[in-house]
Amino acid sequence: MPPVPEDLLVGLRRARDRIDRHYAQPLDLDALAATAGLSKYHFLRCFARTYGRTPHAYLTERRVERAQDLLRATDLTVTEVCRLVGYESLGSFSARFRRLVGTSPSAYQARWSAAGAPRIPGCFVLMHGLSDRDRAIAEKPRQGLGPGQSSP
Incomplete structure (x- = not known):
């Protein structure tokens, strides 16, 4: 599988940081994808490829x-x-x-x-x-x- 393009990493980090800060609140895939500036399915694939787990698992x-x-x-x-x-x-x-x-x-x-x-x-x-x-x-x-x- 090819690595995630570098220009997407900033958005993925932003979404991961949102999870880290607001883990006690309800978070949905659509909101996290919007934070990263990606469609939810592309976000899901890129997040899992970058961090080794899905956003839900994280x-x-x-x-x-x-x-x-x-x-x-x-x-x-x-x-x-x-x-x-x-x-x-x-x-x-x-x-x-x-x-x-x-x-x-x-x-x-x-x-x-x-x-x-x-x-x-x-x-x-x-x-x-x-x-x-x-x-x-x-x-x-x-x-x-x-x-x-x-x-x-």
């Missing part, structure tokens, strides 16, 4: 990596972590986590708890905006408000 890996961080370092429940990294279904999250990590999220968390690692209280994570989902919501500009106006 997104899944990012979400699971962040979930591992949260399960290791906080006392959040598996359900809370599931929601924070962008999953709506605990079953889907657990299945993907197990497939990539080799153990269930709760067993992973228990293993790190038993190691005695210091844990950040979940309330601190949620209250101080350390979750990426909360940060993305806070950074989203308010629609329809002019200068000096506040929300009702």
Whole structure:
């Protein structure tokens, strides 16, 4: 298979960066392809050829990596972590986590708890905006408000 033309790499990097920054939000192939300036099927082929995995697989890996961080370092429940990294279904999250990590999220968390690692209280994570989902919501500009106006 021939390499991806260099002029497309900037757009592919832009799309990959969007996945890295907004992994906790719903991302669809059309939006990512638009970010790269390509049709969705051409984007899909070029992304997979360049990064060795599809955009969906890349997104899944990012979400699971962040979930591992949260399960290791906080006392959040598996359900809370599931929601924070962008999953709506605990079953889907657990299945993907197990497939990539080799153990269930709760067993992973228990293993790190038993190691005695210091844990950040979940309330601190949620209250101080350390979750990426909360940060993305806070950074989203308010629609329809002019200068000096506040929300009702």
